[in-house]
Amino acid sequence: MLEGYALYVDYEFCSGCKSCELACKNEHGFGREEWGIKVLEDKPWKKEDGHWNWNYIPVPSDLCDLCVERFEKGREPSCVQHCQAKVVEFGTYEELAEKMAGKRKSLIFRP
Amino acid sequence: MCKEEKVSENFEWKTVTDEETIIRTHAWSPPGCHPVGCGLQLHVKDGEVVKVEGDPSHPITRGALCPRCLALKEFIYHPDRIVHPMKRAREDRGKNKWEQVTWDEAYDIIVTNAKKIIAEHGEESIMVFGGTGRQANTYYPLMAFMVFGSPNACYAQSGWSCYGPRATITAHLMGGGYPEIDNACRYPDRYDHPGWEAPKYILMWGKEPLKSNPDGFWGHSVIDLMRRGTKLIVVDPRVHWLASRAEQVVQLRPGSDTALALAMLNVVVEEDLYDHDFVDKWCYGFDEFADRVKQYTPEWAEPITWVKKEQIVDVARKFATSRHSALGWGLAVDQNPNGVQLAQCLLSLMAITDNLDVPGGCTLGTPIAGDDDPARDMATWGFESGILKPEVWEKRLGAKEYPGFSMIMNQCHPDFTLDVLESGKPYKIHMAYFHSSNVVSGAIAAQPDRWYEALKDIDFGVAQEVFMNPTAMALADVFLPLTTFAEHDGHVQPHYGLNAAFEAAINKAVTVGECKCDIEIMMDLGKRMHPEYWNQYEDVVDYLEKRVIPKGMSFDAFREAGVLQPPEVYRKYEKGMLRPDGQLGFLTSTGRFELYSTAFASFGEDPLPYYKEGPFTPISRPDLAEDFPLILTTGARTYVSFHSEHRQIQSLRDMVPDPLLDINPEDAERLGIKDGDWVLIENQFGSCRQRANVTSTILPGVVHAMHAWWYPEKNPEAPSLYGAYESNINTLLPNGYIGKLGFGDTFKANLCKVTKDER
Numbered sequence: 001m002l003e004g005y006a007l008y009v010d011y012e013f014c015s016g017c018k019s020c021e022l023a024c025k026n027e028h029g030f031g032r033e034e035w036g037i038k039v040l041e042d043k044p045w046k047k048e049d050g051h052w053n054w055n056y057i058p059v060p061s062d063l064c065d066l067c068v069e070r071f072e073k074g075r076e077p078s079c080v081q082h083c084q085a086k087v088v089e090f091g092t093y094e095e096l097a098e099k100m101a102g103k104r105k106s107l108i109f110r111p
Numbered sequence: 112m113c114k115e116e117k118v119s120e121n122f123e124w125k126t127v128t129d130e131e132t133i134i135r136t137h138a139w140s141p142p143g144c145h146p147v148g149c150g151l152q153l154h155v156k157d158g159e160v161v162k163v164e165g166d167p168s169h170p171i172t173r174g175a176l177c178p179r180c181l182a183l184k185e186f187i188y189h190p191d192r193i194v195h196p197m198k199r200a201r202e203d204r205g206k207n208k209w210e211q212v213t214w215d216e217a218y219d220i221i222v223t224n225a226k227k228i229i230a231e232h233g234e235e236s237i238m239v240f241g242g243t244g245r246q247a248n249t250y251y252p253l254m255a256f257m258v259f260g261s262p263n264a265c266y267a268q269s270g271w272s273c274y275g276p277r278a279t280i281t282a283h284l285m286g287g288g289y290p291e292i293d294n295a296c297r298y299p300d301r302y303d304h305p306g307w308e309a310p311k312y313i314l315m316w317g318k319e320p321l322k323s324n325p326d327g328f329w330g331h332s333v334i335d336l337m338r339r340g341t342k343l344i345v346v347d348p349r350v351h352w353l354a355s356r357a358e359q360v361v362q363l364r365p366g367s368d369t370a371l372a373l374a375m376l377n378v379v380v381e382e383d384l385y386d387h388d389f390v391d392k393w394c395y396g397f398d399e400f401a402d403r404v405k406q407y408t409p410e411w412a413e414p415i416t417w418v419k420k421e422q423i424v425d426v427a428r429k430f431a432t433s434r435h436s437a438l439g440w441g442l443a444v445d446q447n448p449n450g451v452q453l454a455q456c457l458l459s460l461m462a463i464t465d466n467l468d469v470p471g472g473c474t475l476g477t478p479i480a481g482d483d484d485p486a487r488d489m490a491t492w493g494f495e496s497g498i499l500k501p502e503v504w505e506k507r508l509g510a511k512e513y514p515g516f517s518m519i520m521n522q523c524h525p526d527f528t529l530d531v532l533e534s535g536k537p538y539k540i541h542m543a544y545f546h547s548s549n550v551v552s553g554a555i556a557a558q559p560d561r562w563y564e565a566l567k568d569i570d571f572g573v574a575q576e577v578f579m580n581p582t583a584m585a586l587a588d589v590f591l592p593l594t595t596f597a598e599h600d601g602h603v604q605p606h607y608g609l610n611a612a613f614e615a616a617i618n619k620a621v622t623v624g625e626c627k628c629d630i631e632i633m634m635d636l637g638k639r640m641h642p643e644y645w646n647q648y649e650d651v652v653d654y655l656e657k658r659v660i661p662k663g664m665s666f667d668a669f670r671e672a673g674v675l676q677p678p679e680v681y682r683k684y685e686k687g688m689l690r691p692d693g694q695l696g697f698l699t700s701t702g703r704f705e706l707y708s709t710a711f712a713s714f715g716e717d718p719l720p721y722y723k724e725g726p727f728t729p730i731s732r733p734d735l736a737e738d739f740p741l742i743l744t745t746g747a748r749t750y751v752s753f754h755s756e757h758r759q760i761q762s763l764r765d766m767v768p769d770p771l772l773d774i775n776p777e778d779a780e781r782l783g784i785k786d787g788d789w790v791l792i793e794n795q796f797g798s799c800r801q802r803a804n805v806t807s808t809i810l811p812g813v814v815h816a817m818h819a820w821w822y823p824e825k826n827p828e829a830p831s832l833y834g835a836y837e838s839n840i841n842t843l844l845p846n847g848y849i850g851k852l853g854f855g856d857t858f859k860a861n862l863c864k865v866t867k868d869e870r
Contacts, residue, residue: 013334015321015352017750018766022181025762026162032761044355044808052355052808081174082165082181084321084331 016056023082064111122673143753194624205829247547256493268555286698288476317443327605366860372456374412378427386465396707435471448855476610513853552835554754554819599628616670797842
């Protein structure tokens with residue numbers, strides 16, 4: 001596990017495509033019932049203002065090692081690279097906290 | 112922060128290390144997809160793909176991939192994949208009694224049958240079927256025209272209701288390619304390019320591009336644009352996830368789109384929000400057009416569309432006054448018997464608000480003709496080769512009956528074709544070639560069981576596919592195994608060339624069994640049918656160099672160039688770039704964008720847009736609505752399948768294991784249906800079963816059903832055919848309800864009832 005690093009998720013734009021799940025499985029060779037990251041859904045409901053609350057949130061699992069092998073080769077984690085909406089980012093706590101300060105609907109995960 | 116990914120200056124399509132070879136390539140199909148050309152790196156070890164990754168250097172996809180390409184390895188090496196040619200006795204159709212044969216034997220059987228059928232009944236009695244969006248789209252008409260000399264290439268969807276209508280109406284009203292949302296995809300530096308601007312709004316109309324990537328537009332670009340300030344107005348009967356991020360959702364009654372579009376045009380014209388300069392200089396027939404839309408007020412549209420008149424006014428004003436804005440017009444435009452008029456309205460809306468071919472609006476492909484165009488002018492290729500005879504071309508089914516269709520589309524007319532298959536008049540079809548087309552249970556055919564009956568007794572059938580499917584099991588006598596894009600060299604460009612933001616190479620990485628690609632099979636059969644023409648091509652690469660990739664380039668030079676992006680030139684009509692004669696303006700008989708269509712008039716269609724209620728709605732058929740009270744809309748995509756493909760890919764199937772029917776909680780409660788229940792969906796045309804997804808994203812009184820479901824795990828033999836008709840919603844959707852020009856169907860608006868299925 002990488003100390004001092006984490007995953008940032010901008011869930012305003014997570015489209016729920018689950019590319020991260022398969023990209024992670026491909027990288028780590030996980031089986032059918034294993035995930036390194038999983039997309040959870042807060043299903044759609046209508047708010048009083050007429051807009052919809054509908055959020056997908058990719059959550060790293062116990063198996064997430066932040067792609068330490070890729071990190072050592074200077075590469076970003078597989079879920080970060082393959083995310084179609086570019087909502088998952090990797091960095092130090094400080095870098096990610098700064099990102100979060102400027103962004104609604106964001107999260108930082110330290111797996 | 113980790114170091115930036117290293118991207119080499121020169122595109123190295125092949126990297127060999129001690130451990131593995133990495134092939135960089137660009138995706139098309141198979142596995143089924145539009146020509147999106149996403150960038151991949153295929154890691155190959157001992158002749159096998161061991162890992163699939165995105166290519167970070169690709170200017171559009173930038174390392175990302177969707178789940179279908181991430182599951183590519185599973186697809187390539189799936190145990191059910193057919194990797195050798197097979198034959199089966201004609202009397203064993205529908206039975207799983209296949210016998211492996213050599214390619215030579217398979218070809219001999221095909222050629223012997225084809226030659227006999229041509230000698231006895233003429234070339235026209237051979238029909239080549241193609242599915243939607245796939246690479247085979249480029250090659251199935253060529254198989255008809257240039258291998259068998261037949262004029263009959265058939266896309267078996269009622270009213271040819273996918274893309275063809277939009278492309279054709281664009282050609283009639285202005286000439287030119289397909290208008291697409293400007294996502295800066297022709298610039299290597301993309302969104303940073305000087306002069307490019309993000310659309311202020313995208314009016315996303317009957318389209319969910321994140322899942323469908325239509326028709327080569329990389330859907331998640333919309334998220335890129337939203338991060339750069341673009342706001343969304345979504346017009347859709349369903350609230351999909353992207354709609355939850357929109358400034359406004361215009362949740363209209365399915366099929367009433369043309370009424371909404373006319374009312375928006377009414378606001379733009381009556382409130383004088385249109386661009387006078389563009390209209391004066393570049394449009395034809397504005398006065399007649401303005402006069403026509405006068406009657407279609409927001410008050411008129413409200414009860415028809417279920418959209419409040421205030422919202423109609425608001426979105427019309429926002430779109431018209433926020434220049435530049437883009438319009439993403441989707442499949443809902445095609446799948447509507449009144450859709451030609453909807454296309455007319457939406458193109459006119461883009462034009463009079465000056466959002467055509469401008470930064471942040473819709474880009475416009477140039478009209479392309481002749482040998483440089485792989486998509487449009489295939490019949491001419493057929494004539495030039497001497498294989499397609501002009502007098503045989505005259506026999507193309509439905510061409511005379513639907514001139515507005517056949518002038519642009521080089522195909523036979525699908526609904527007309529079905530009638531011919533059933534009646535044998537004016538002539539009988541004796542051979543069917545299913546070229547990546549699952550006609551009897553897939554996405555496109557309405558009443559697929561009717562197509563099955565109509566084709567059952569055909570003299571000879573061939574299927575060219577990756578997997579066995581219901582159509583091949585039901586109707587083929589020979590099965591030819593097809594490569595995936597990881598197994599062949601090729602070429603991909605978005606929009607089949609009609610608005611190609613780039614061109615790129617498909618690079619062969621591995622060999623699987625004896626599979627061959629579309630081009631190789633076409634050449635092999637061509638050399639046996641017409642060696643005098645086809646012997647000029649040595650192999651696939653030779654064919655690509657002579658016919659497909661940019662002229663004068665070797666295939667090696669082409670693939671080493673990576674992603675070739677042509678320059679973006681806006682306002683081409685001001686520069687004489689939309690007409691072959693170099694004159695300014697548009698490629699129409701008036702030289703202008705035709706708000707009043709002289710082409711439509713020549714086909715006997717109203718030259719101006721109008722509203723016509725659909726054939727099966729509570730308004731047009733209150734009698735039917737008593738028995739079938741719910742409005743049925745169909746066909747929204749998921750991330751995990753391309754229509755009827757991918758159902759056997761476990762990691763994808765796990766994400767969407769069953770076909771789902773969206774139903775509002777009010778309706779579900781009234782009908783005693785709980786979330787996850789199996790339900791029976793029925794109307795006067797047919798029935799099928801799916802599982803209820805109880806959700807308030809669909810309006811009360813409306814249900815949405817997934818399309819193209821079959822079950823690779825079920826009994827392959829007839830009559831089951833892998834459960835072909837258990838859950839296929841198209842069994843409820845008829846053929847023959849088309850507009851005057853021959854386009855449109857009822858896939859987006861029909862009627863049904865839903866009950867709990869107690870089985």
